[in-house]
Amino acid sequence: MSLMLDIKKIADTTAPNLIRSIKMDDIKNWKDLNRDSPISQHLYFDELDDHMTGVSIIAFQYNLDYPDVPKGCMSISPYYYFSNQYYRCYNPLLKELSLTGKIKILKDTHLKSLANLSGIGYYGKNSIIHNELFGSRFFMIALGVYEEIDWNGLNLEASDCSSCKLCVQACPTQALDKPYVLSRQQCLRHYMLTGVEVPEEYKPLMADRLVxxxxxxxxxxxxxxxxxxxxxPDYDREVFHIERYMVNDSSRFNQMMPQLAEWIGKNYARANRVREQCNIIYSNIKKGGD
Ligand code: SF4
Ligand code: SF4
Structure with missing residues (x-):
């Protein structure tokens, strides 16, 4: 079976998807000609090696609709739920394929630049990639490829937002005031489960959000x-009720992490970080009169 069929089969087993593949020579030539562009500055090749013929980007679609949040519970973005579920599905299969030497799973590459160049989508003013098929409701991975496959040409349009500014206006912290550039220090997500100290003025804006x-x-x-x-799925009260996390006993707190990891993945379900975010949420829920 051809390599692309192998990759497509794994992607189809996981979720609805879009795959674009770009040649290494095209990426390098483009970077040489566009050294001053912000996209070019994000493209780095540390993980790519001389034997790679190109890179395939896979976008997995998910549903961004949140379930209703039960009284007294915290919420998570469906992005974290689905990326965790999808990872469990594709990762063992891709690892197996990588053992053949035909691909390498890239872990430290700038997905958004490659996604834009490959035609997976355009940059939005919210600095997220979107396309007509999935909107921005997708999760991406990149694979280094070691064979000749059917390549896509480079997409040279950075954005299709035109005069729209709805995301810029909606952001509660003005983190998008410089369109296409996310001010990380002003983005609420930057402070959730990352270990970065949360500015006081952002705590109430986090409402019931864990991540x-x-x-x-x-x-x-x-x-x-x-x-x-x-x-x-609906938030499980057993996992998301905030009162459960208001315990001083560290070992009891630690014991709750595997259950939470089922929803958001082990990387995010780290006791010290979850505890900090839970304290913020508890205060917000109490102030809201729960
Ligand atoms: S500017 Fe409009 S179209 Fe572009 S990302 Fe923001 S909301 Fe979406
Ligand atoms: S805080 Fe961050 S994630 Fe939330 S609206 Fe603003 S830019 Fe988007």
Missing amino acids: GCDICQKACPKNIKESGLEKM
């Missing part, structure tokens, strides 16, 4: 079209 914000994505007209995909 994820999505306000700028929900405002985007590219995401209006129904995805037709299943929504994330």
